Amino acid sequence: MPVEMSSWAPVVDQLRVGDKPQSAREREMSALFEQHYDGLCDLATMILGDAATAEEIVMEALLKTFTGWGRIRDKSRANFYLRRAVINLSRSKIRRKIIEGRVNAMAHRRDELRPPPWTVDTHETAREVWRAVRDLPTRQRACIYLRYVEDLAEGDIAEIMDCSVGTVRSQLSRARAKLEARLASDEAARPFR
Amino acid sequence: MNDLDRRLSESLKSVSEALRESRAERALDAHAQFRRRLRRRRVTRFASLATATAVVAAAAAIAATQGRDLFEGTKRGDRSVPAPPAGTYIRVGDEPVGVSVEGTTVWVASSEGTITRVNSATNRSSLVINVGGEPSDIALTDGTVWYSDSADGTIKRLSMDAPENFVGTPLSIGSQGVHIDVDVGTKGVVWATSPDFGALVAIDPETGEQIRQLLVSSPVELAIAPGAIWALTDGGNTLIRYDFESGETALTVPVGEDMKTDMAATGDAVYIAEAGGNILRVNAATGEIDQQATVGGINPELALGKGALWVTSDLDGVDAELARLDLAVLSPLGETRTFVGAPTDVAIGDDSVWVADTGRETVVRVESSRR
Numbered sequence: 001m002p003v004e005m006s007s008w009a010p011v012v013d014q015l016r017v018g019d020k021p022q023s024a025r026e027r028e029m030s031a032l033f034e035q036h037y038d039g040l041c042d043l044a045t046m047i048l049g050d051a052a053t054a055e056e057i058v059m060e061a062l063l064k065t066f067t068g069w070g071r072i073r074d075k076s077r078a079n080f081y082l083r084r085a086v087i088n089l090s091r092s093k094i095r096r097k098i099i100e101g102r103v104n105a106m107a108h109r110r111d112e113l114r115p116p117p118w119t120v121d122t123h124e125t126a127r128e129v130w131r132a133v134r135d136l137p138t139r140q141r142a143c144i145y146l147r148y149v150e151d152l153a154e155g156d157i158a159e160i161m162d163c164s165v166g167t168v169r170s171q172l173s174r175a176r177a178k179l180e181a182r183l184a185s186d187e188a189a190r191p192f193r
Numbered sequence: 194m195n196d197l198d199r200r201l202s203e204s205l206k207s208v209s210e211a212l213r214e215s216r217a218e219r220a221l222d223a224h225a226q227f228r229r230r231l232r233r234r235r236v237t238r239f240a241s242l243a244t245a246t247a248v249v250a251a252a253a254a255i256a257a258t259q260g261r262d263l264f265e266g267t268k269r270g271d272r273s274v275p276a277p278p279a280g281t282y283i284r285v286g287d288e289p290v291g292v293s294v295e296g297t298t299v300w301v302a303s304s305e306g307t308i309t310r311v312n313s314a315t316n317r318s319s320l321v322i323n324v325g326g327e328p329s330d331i332a333l334t335d336g337t338v339w340y341s342d343s344a345d346g347t348i349k350r351l352s353m354d355a356p357e358n359f360v361g362t363p364l365s366i367g368s369q370g371v372h373i374d375v376d377v378g379t380k381g382v383v384w385a386t387s388p389d390f391g392a393l394v395a396i397d398p399e400t401g402e403q404i405r406q407l408l409v410s411s412p413v414e415l416a417i418a419p420g421a422i423w424a425l426t427d428g429g430n431t432l433i434r435y436d437f438e439s440g441e442t443a444l445t446v447p448v449g450e451d452m453k454t455d456m457a458a459t460g461d462a463v464y465i466a467e468a469g470g471n472i473l474r475v476n477a478a479t480g481e482i483d484q485q486a487t488v489g490g491i492n493p494e495l496a497l498g499k500g501a502l503w504v505t506s507d508l509d510g511v512d513a514e515l516a517r518l519d520l521a522v523l524s525p526l527g528e529t530r531t532f533v534g535a536p537t538d539v540a541i542g543d544d545s546v547w548v549a550d551t552g553r554e555t556v557v558r559v560e561s562s563r564r
Binding site for chain 1: 512
């Protein structure tokens, strides 16, 4: 029975990189990659506004987590640890860019970096929401992503952000108030409604 | 779920979907690359372990002959047991990026627009001032808090006695949207970098007015030492020493193109931190890079105090490291501590090390005598 080329690709890849057996930790990390890579990249993109830099940050976070595996107190929550690493590394990246003078701190909050790959199907409302979220402080952006894209409970967000549930509530509340005002003014400014 | 919640959820999920579609092919490559890099790290780790074992054995042999423990308490490399909490976490304004200590009071600048005063006797924030803008660094002179505001490119000051109000008029130094480094020199003169304008600016501590400027190319960091001001210029690629007595640039040292994150200076040497975790020691007299060391994390920040160079660095965005290095040879002194945090600045004062931490929005206090 003929086999389609696409189905060979993972086997070839496995032979190329998997010529020696993986350690248990490598297998765990590989599984974490498969499960969470996309979500982590989205989270970093929301904070950084730049998909390419976001992918670099996620790779860095995954590799550093592998190196520091012994530091993770509860391995079953490694995905939470990874999210926290991605949030903090993304914020650190922004700060370093500002120190280098490569990006204007205020401009960074606006949508002046590479925007997401809008398609014709991406509704204008979604673009407006994205731009509005990008105007929030970085912690609020992270809270909004975890709440509205990952549908996480406030307790889980608090664990990821390493803060109290009360802090998450206030961050979300402040973010929502800003977004509500911003989206209302965007709507009022639209020429055709 | 109300209308706003629904709108946020649906919109952001649709953006997320678009992002994932555009990433699909690259994600496969990324996974293969990730597995290759895991394998390389495993090999490197085994090699490092073998090297470390050899070094420790050699050190033990030397120690036995000299009667002292060269690696006393050093924990670097041992990641199997989580380190105990390194110190006390004190909540400050969001995004703390600068910390400075005078006596028993610690001042923290946060880029979300606050200055926090911490009382070291109680380990609590005693005042959070909403100054607005985007503070990027902080320095203290007698009775005055100075901070740079990257939002409008100014240096502003607050009185320690009545910090709720600004003192005088903010001094514009012509660099907006970039980090402005601030430090205090002899006679309380405040120095600041102005990367866009291309200058080091000296400010009279009494009047808050500019009294001098040194034109240099894209300064990013500065440090004051007896008789001299050091600056990383050309975006961090060149170290210069400006000599107060001769009134001239006395030394120019190329220090490589790696991104620099911090600098500190004594009369004998200048210490430069690179983003990848390297620390360089430059001889102040000759300009020669005479020592190098690598710390465990990235984006190291430096502070001088208690006869040592203190280095805090970010291990993985969640955990951080605090090391104490010998000033002459940059070897580790005592225990290198791991703690939860994402460090952005470090200062020494009141018998403690103070680390600004954006992970928990705190300043972390580690008693220097415990180390």
